[in-house]
Amino acid sequence: MVSKRKTRPSLVWVIPIIAAMVGAWVAVARILSAGPEIRITMESASGLDAGTTKINYRGVAVGTVSKIRLSEDHHHVIVTAQMAPRTEGFLVEGTQFWIVRPRISGANVTGLGTLISGAFIGMEIGDSKVPKRYFVALETPPVVNGQIGRFFVLKTPDLGSLDAGTPVFFRHLQVGQVASYKLDADGQSFSLRVFVKAPYDRFVTSNTRFWQSSGINLQLTAAGLNVETQSLLSILIGGVAFETPPGSTLPPSAANDVFTLFANRTDAFAPAARNPQTYELIFNESVRGLEVGAPVEFRGIQIGEVADVRAQIDLQTFKFSVPVTIRLDPERLGVNLLKPRPGISLVSIRRRLIDSLVAHGVRAQLQTGSLLTGSTFVELDVFPDAPPAKVDWSQNPVRLPTVPGQLEATEKSVNRIIKKIDRMPLEQIGNELQKTLTDLDRTVVTARGTLETAQGTLTTAKGTLESAHSTLDNANSVVEPGSVQTQELDHALHEITRAARSVRVLADYLERHPEALIRGKTGEAK
Amino acid sequence: MSEPVLTAMQRGLQSCGACGLLSSPARGEGIGRCPRCDEVVAFRKRDSISRTWAYLIAAAVCYVPANLLPVLRTTTVGSSWSDTILQGVVLLWSPTGWPLSIIVLVASIIIPSAKILSLAYLLVTVQRGSIRNNDQRLRLYRAVEFIGRWSMVDVFVDTFTAALVQLQPLMSVEPGPGLVFFAAVVVLTMLAADSFDPRLIWDAASSNEVRYG
Numbered sequence: 234m235v236s237k238r239k240t241r242p243s244l245v246w247v248i249p250i251i252a253a254m255v256g257a258w259v260a261v262a263r264i265l266s267a268g269p270e271i272r273i274t275m276e277s278a279s280g281l282d283a284g285t286t287k288i289n290y291r292g293v294a295v296g297t298v299s300k301i302r303l304s305e306d307h308h309h310v311i312v313t314a315q316m317a318p319r320t321e322g323f324l325v326e327g328t329q330f331w332i333v334r335p336r337i338s339g340a341n342v343t344g345l346g347t348l349i350s351g352a353f354i355g356m357e358i359g360d361s362k363v364p365k366r367y368f369v370a371l372e373t374p375p376v377v378n379g380q381i382g383r384f385f386v387l388k389t390p391d392l393g394s395l396d397a398g399t400p401v402f403f404r405h406l407q408v409g410q411v412a413s414y415k416l417d418a419d420g421q422s423f424s425l426r427v428f429v430k431a432p433y434d435r436f437v438t439s440n441t442r443f444w445q446s447s448g449i450n451l452q453l454t455a456a457g458l459n460v461e462t463q464s465l466l467s468i469l470i471g472g473v474a475f476e477t478p479p480g481s482t483l484p485p486s487a488a489n490d491v492f493t494l495f496a497n498r499t500d501a502f503a504p505a506a507r508n509p510q511t512y513e514l515i516f517n518e519s520v521r522g523l524e525v526g527a528p529v530e531f532r533g534i535q536i537g538e539v540a541d542v543r544a545q546i547d548l549q550t551f552k553f554s555v556p557v558t559i560r561l562d563p564e565r566l567g568v569n570l571l572k573p574r575p576g577i578s579l580v581s582i583r584r585r586l587i588d589s590l591v592a593h594g595v596r597a598q599l600q601t602g603s604l605l606t607g608s609t610f611v612e613l614d615v616f617p618d619a620p621p622a623k624v625d626w627s628q629n630p631v632r633l634p635t636v637p638g639q640l641e642a643t644e645k646s647v648n649r650i651i652k653k654i655d656r657m658p659l660e661q662i663g664n665e666l667q668k669t670l671t672d673l674d675r676t677v678v679t680a681r682g683t684l685e686t687a688q689g690t691l692t693t694a695k696g697t698l699e700s701a702h703s704t705l706d707n708a709n710s711v712v713e714p715g716s717v718q719t720q721e722l723d724h725a726l727h728e729i730t731r732a733a734r735s736v737r738v739l740a741d742y743l744e745r746h747p748e749a750l751i752r753g754k755t756g757e758a759k
Numbered sequence: 760m761s762e763p764v765l766t767a768m769q770r771g772l773q774s775c776g777a778c779g780l781l782s783s784p785a786r787g788e789g790i791g792r793c794p795r796c797d798e799v800v801a802f803r804k805r806d807s808i809s810r811t812w813a814y815l816i817a818a819a820v821c822y823v824p825a826n827l828l829p830v831l832r833t834t835t836v837g838s839s840w841s842d843t844i845l846q847g848v849v850l851l852w853s854p855t856g857w858p859l860s861i862i863v864l865v866a867s868i869i870i871p872s873a874k875i876l877s878l879a880y881l882l883v884t885v886q887r888g889s890i891r892n893n894d895q896r897l898r899l900y901r902a903v904e905f906i907g908r909w910s911m912v913d914v915f916v917d918t919f920t921a922a923l924v925q926l927q928p929l930m931s932v933e934p935g936p937g938l939v940f941f942a943a944v945v946v947l948t949m950l951a952a953d954s955f956d957p958r959l960i961w962d963a964a965s966s967n968e969v970r971y972g
Contacts, residue, residue, distance in 0.1 A: 245810045245954075249817035252943065256824050259936070285840045349836050 268296070268316040273330050273354070275370035278310040280334055280352030288314055288330070288354040295320050295356065312370075314354070324366060327359020331371040343374065373397070375412075382409060382430035385437060385486065387473070389494035390422045393445050394471035401427050402446060402474040408433035411473060425494065427473060437475065438483040442501035443492050446474040452497070453606050461498060478502065509560040510583065511540065513630040514597045514611065518638055520555045522609035523599065529559050531595075531613040537561035539611060558630065559597075559611060587624060591634060594619050599638035609638075764893075766958065766965045773800045804956035808882060814951035815878050821943040822871060828937035830917055835930045843937055844868065844913070867913035867941065870906060874948045877903050881955060888963040900957045907952050910945040914938065 278301050280286075288296035296316035304311050316324065333344045333355045347353065355374060389395075392414065401409040409429035416423055429437060452459040473494065495501035520542055529537035541558035596619050600612040622634035711718045743749060767774060772781050775793040782800065784791045790801045829841030842850060844867045851860035877899055884896065917938050924932040 243806050243809060243813075245806070245813040248947070249813050249820060252817035252820040252947070256820050256940075259824050259828065282838075285838050287838075351838050 266318050268318040268320050269324060269366065270299075271296070271314050271316060271324055271366050271368060273312045273314060273368045273370050274304065274309050275312060275330075275332065276309065276372060278312060280332060280347070281312060281354070282351065286351065286353055288316070288356055289333070290323070290356040290358065295323065296354075298354070312354075321364065323356070323358050324364060325359050326361035326363040326365050328365065328368065329357045329359070329371055329375060330368055331355050331374045333374065336374070380428070380430050382428055383434040383437070383486075383488040384412065384426055384428050386489055386491045387425040387427055387443050387494040388417075388422050388491060389425065389445070391496070392423050393496075395425065395445065395473065396471075400472045401429060402472050403429075403433055403436060404476065405474075406433075407472075425473075429475075435485040436477060437486045437490075438477055439486055439490070440483050441475050441477045441486070441492065442495060443473060443475045444495040444498050444501040446472045446498070452499075453603065453608070457603060459499075474498070476501075509537070509562050511630050512559050512561055513628075513632045514557045514559060514635050515632060516555050516557060516599060516635055516638070517553070518555075518599065520557065520599065520609070522601070522607040523557065523611070524608065527602075527608065527610045529561060529597075529611045529613065536613070557611065584624075584626060587633075591622060591624050596622075596634050596636040598636050601639070764961055764964050766961055768802045768958075768962070769965055773802055775800050803958060803962075804954060807954055807956040807959060808886060810954040811878060811882055811951050814947050814954060815875060815882070818871075818944050818947035818951060819875055821940045821947060822875065825937050825940035825944050826868075828940060829935035830937040830941060831920065832933040832935050833924075833930065834927075834933070836928055841935055844941065863913055863916065866910055870910045871941075871944050871948060874903050874907060874910075874952070878948070878951050878955065881960070885959045885963065890964040893960050893964060896960050897957055900952075900955065900960070904952045907945070907949045910948070911942075914942050914945065 281298055281301055283298055283301045286298040287294040288298070294317070296314045298312055299315045300313040302311055302313075303309070331354070332352050333347055334352045335344045335348050336342070344352075354370075357375060395411055395414065397411055397413055399411040400407045401411065409427060412426045412428045414423050414425045427443075446461075452461075476498075523539060523542055525539055525541060527539045528535045529539065537560050539557060540560045543556055543558075545554050545556055546552070547554070590613075594615045594617050595613055596616045598612050598614065598616075599609050602608045602610045616636050619634070619636050624631060624633060710716055713719065742754075767781065771783050773784055773791075774781050775796060775798055777798040778793060778796040780793055780795045782791075782794055784800070784802075790799065792798065793800045826844055829843050829846075831847065832839060832841045844863070848860050848864045848868070851857075851863060853860075881896060881900060881903075917934060921932045921934045924930055
């Protein structure tokens, strides 16, 4: 039997059709969803993996590295990356790529997450509208990443500890960072590009002072020890600080204005010497400790600085003198009479001021600023006992009179005392003293013996006194009125008196009648 | 020169696919029910050749994305990557893991393609009425039918990997779209093998009167 069946397509053919459609759809979707392809040239692709490494923009993966190969000259690496769909607007002139790896720079430790997750490529979109597909990667991540603010240029002769990423402080608040630096063409100074973010950039005016606040600023000068820091952060990694002197109301500076970077705050705010005048001082003593830049003070106010210190020996007389060149800014004394009046020149006013000061006894003297370091400075002060001097204005440079330094005088007195002490015959005195002491010793020994004898004597004397006492008692009993002896004595004395009287009478008679001796008494007395 | 074979269809007998009972259909009917197990019984599988072609073409179409799309997406700390079947084979190739690599290669690449090619060969030879190598063709069909299910090994491997390796954030594995397509390939080839009636091999060699087309 021949089956007359018409083979109609059965429903089972739906299955391959569906399978084909699904496959085609998947393929088309993948082709359409592929974004633009870019090529990035870089120095090294370490940390990058083809097929895995992502390109991140603000934390969103916008692309994947698809191929990594060496360039023809083998000096670079060309990384091909497949970007996400609809990222054509990102790939323009000015778009920057860099590899994010763990990095310590300036104030930040960045990219720590990449220690675990592997490096990725960071991206910053440029401003231009010109599309671009071939890029060169940056070697270090850009310091400012899409922030609003202004760039300024600072000039400094010494880079110190500054680097890209060093923070910029305004009143101890971090308001920006150093973006980049380069050595000027003449090799004498550096140009730093600093970024100050908004809204702090409007505090930068043409009068603003910038200074290096790196670490701890230690100054040991004649004025003493001066410690200055900005913040703990700047102690560790250095910093730049800026401040505007109060009272200035200038408009904010434009971008890329140039400023000077001072070494520290003191230098930054040092009032600018408007008309420094150079003078010379001759010191006949040692100027050890006097450095170029040491202050010249008048009663404690700094009015200038030491510009140069030289030594001079006069070979004829072998006199040694040290001419010290100083720069004075007498206007710093705040003397208001230096307002120029018509008809009187500033120069003559200045001369009169100095002449008057010198006439009143103002002299320059070297003073020790700090005994610790031995640094000295020049002090101008009134010395009423100073010998009179006059300023010779015809010399160049003009010399100001000096007096010997305080330290010098002190040294001299101390020297004198030392010499006196030296001259004293201390040895001799010592010897004599020793002899005296020995004698004294012997004397004491003898005295001791004597004392013992004396003690014996005293005991005897005591006995003697006692017997004397009893004797006196006896004697007392004899001579006491009323005693027998006294009576007898009295009687005896009586008799003696009578006898003496008689004898006297006899003697008188004999005197008158010396023949009575022979004749005897004659009748008269009968 | 092989002699004409005798088929059950020529004798008007149908064998039940479920219980194997030979029975003859009711007069005038081509399809009936088995008297023993009541299963639908027919002389040959319905629309065998066209259905087999349909399934085979679908399997071939699905085989392309199965190999191009990733089957596994591995995410470790911070980074993630996808692997296709071939990349998986290469990845598993190591001095200690090479048996696994061989298994995946065989199960996922060699067997499905071999199946598709074999079934296509069988269909073509049947449609052209070839009478040669009947025994070998039957053995080929038996082999295709037997081995078909074992291609699911790779699907199971990937599924278990995805299910077990969920150690966020250290490592986690997800199945990719390629795995769906690959499972579709295996299923479709199994359906294709099932819808092919091997008795057609012998029909060309049987008498020219009865031909099922």
